Amino acid sequence: MMPPKAVVCDIEGTTSAISFVKETLFPFAQGSLDGFLRDHAGEPEVAAVLDEVRALAPGLDPAEALRGWMERDEKVTPLKAVQGMIWRQGFESGALRGHLWPDVAPCLRAWARAGVKLRIYSSGSVEAQKLLFGHSEAGDLTPILSGFDDTRTGPKRAAGSYRAIAASAGLPAGEMLFLSDVAEELDAAADAGMKVCQLVRAADGTVASGRHPACASFPEVAARFGLPAPDEPPSG
Structure with missing residues (x-):
């Protein structure tokens, strides 16, 4: 098997513990929402996102709509943007x-040293992704x-999304x-033609679907798909 020229990683449950998102990031954003909107609602970046909220939830106060989406863990783009802005303050402050x-x-x-392109694809905003990996x-x-x-x-469950990622990467x-x-x-990624692998992390309680190759760790992924093995000990 030829090793892949690019690896696209999900975050929650793949690179990072599900508990980190649900028990640390989400509560931090929820607890900071009102103060963040009070202090920053007039800034152009925040105002533009609040306009998106009003368009998706007409008749609701934007803060009320955002709180409702947070409670239901809705995959709504303006919510993810606001969460990302709040998390930025948290990461930058330490x-x-x-x-x-x-x-x-x-x-x-x-993998990067070997020339493999590395990309992230998550339902969390690009802003939040860069913060997590920039302050990891x-x-x-x-x-x-x-x-x-x-x-x-x-959407992460639509094959067209993965075709768009491949086009952006300039690779088949x-x-x-x-x-x-x-x-x-x-x-969805397999339907788009990508190689795929399910990360089955015992600590997250993930269960292998049986539909795709499955590995318990990134070193297992490396061995299975012909990628370089790490030449440094696990971090942390």
């Missing part, structure tokens, strides 16, 4: 640091990441590998 499984950073660095427990990994995609690219889909813990996302 109140937050991005969790990565210890096996992730050594593999990403080894393993240091700033953004210099080795060549692309970021969120729901503005398209068949030369790219998508890593995720969610079988339906892998279905």
